[in-house]
Amino acid sequence: MKTFAIIVIYNGLKNNWIHQCFTSLLSSSTSVEIIAVDNHSSDESVQYIRQNFPSVILLESSENLGFGGANNLGLQKALELGGEFFFLLNQDAYVEKNTLEKLINTSLKHQEYAVISPIHLNGNGTKLDKSFAKSVSPYYCDGFYDDYVLSNTKKSIYESPFICAAAWLLTKKALKTIGGFSPAFFHYGEDDNYCHRVKYFKMKIGVVPDTYIYHDREDRPASAFDEEIVSLQRQYTVWCSNPNNPTDIDRLIGQFKNKTLKYTLLRNEKEAKNSREILKFLQNRKYSIKTAYKDSISDKTYKFIG
Numbered sequence: 001m002k003t004f005a006i007i008v009i010y011n012g013l014k015n016n017w018i019h020q021c022f023t024s025l026l027s028s029s030t031s032v033e034i035i036a037v038d039n040h041s042s043d044e045s046v047q048y049i050r051q052n053f054p055s056v057i058l059l060e061s062s063e064n065l066g067f068g069g070a071n072n073l074g075l076q077k078a079l080e081l082g083g084e085f086f087f088l089l090n091q092d093a094y095v096e097k098n099t100l101e102k103l104i105n106t107s108l109k110h111q112e113y114a115v116i117s118p119i120h121l122n123g124n125g126t127k128l129d130k131s132f133a134k135s136v137s138p139y140y141c142d143g144f145y146d147d148y149v150l151s152n153t154k155k156s157i158y159e160s161p162f163i164c165a166a167a168w169l170l171t172k173k174a175l176k177t178i179g180g181f182s183p184a185f186f187h188y189g190e191d192d193n194y195c196h197r198v199k200y201f202k203m204k205i206g207v208v209p210d211t212y213i214y215h216d217r218e219d220r221p222a223s224a225f226d227e228e229i230v231s232l233q234r235q236y237t238v239w240c241s242n243p244n245n246p247t248d249i250d251r252l253i254g255q256f257k258n259k260t261l262k263y264t265l266l267r268n269e270k271e272a273k274n275s276r277e278i279l280k281f282l283q284n285r286k287y288s289i290k291t292a293y294k295d296s297i298s299d300k301t302y303k304f305i306g
Helices: 014-026 045-052 066-080 099-109 130-135 144-149 172-177 190-200 228-240 249-265 269-296
Strands: 003-009 033-038 057-060 085-089 093-095 113-122 167-171 204-215
Touching (some): 003 066, 003 099, 045 057, 057 066, 066 085, 066 172, 066 190, 085 099, 085 172, 099 204, 113 190, 190 228
Parallel strands (some): 033 057
Antiparallel strands (some): 093 204, 113 167
16 A cells, blocks of 8 residues: 655745654654655755655645645645555644554545544644644534543544644545545635535545644744635635535625625725725635535546546
């Protein structure tokens, strides 16, 4: 069973990320080949990988393809090389020696799962990663917290509707059924959309207890993607492309036209500006969002295999 780890690189020299990520994977108890997809880094990431990790398959993009686009490039290459298992790992994350082995063994026993994840800890392993913690809370992942806190793990895998794509094991079956990431999402939201499609195609998402990665992102400064307006844009894109319960984008556009007019008349400049920006975003992305929805219900979506 040929296993590939796919790592999207963007200025990965920060905090020694590349070294820690690659070294942890190459120390795994199960054999794994690494495909690094450089997303047009502006630092010396490419040169560092070539000099220090010559066994790594390095794909260089002439532009920033975003998280989903770069992973699709890596997945396609891994499939061409005969991959059976595909482990997507963020450049700022590191695995334990047996992480991959446990994930693969669980996948072989539970082939109805398209996405299998380890537990995501923070960078120094002192607590759960914040995003991951929500995914395994009692509201989303039945039994996980109770069993884990009480040291009474009852399942080899716990089902959840969503787990952040910082560490995903995908199978060839999943890629044949669901495909890769939607090009409608450049950065953030692509994993939400993928999880919606997993559910649509009657497969599952789960987390394996007693299996860990360390995600070094707690001290990361806020970026433009964290701003409220961008967060709302991403949220609406996810909603409108959800094949299980889509929000009608034409109706949404109509609502924001009315909101823009309303707040303009009320002379509420802040709300009028926000509504106007979201309206412009939805109008500009209308075609791509509708295409993302149509593709999400197609069994030919973003396929790498004929």
